[in-house]
Amino acid sequence: MAIIINLDVMLAKRKMKSSELAERVGITPQNLSVLKSGKARAIRFSTLEAICDALDCQPGDLIEFQKDNTHEN
Structure with a gap:
């Protein structure tokens, strides 16, 4: 299973x-880079809200779940 971050697409x-x-x-460019790369382990709802507000989008526009079929039994 993977969470895909589509921040570059929305930008x-x-x-x-x-x-x-x-x-x-109101975050550092370095922290935004970590989010964009998908390497962030968490995101605060307040940060997600601020990003959605700035980009005029919904959280689902930024975050996508992709099922990994390689480990199915």
């Missing part, structure tokens, strides 16, 4: 740079 759709989003949300 491109909104024609916004990562640095601008980081500034609007």
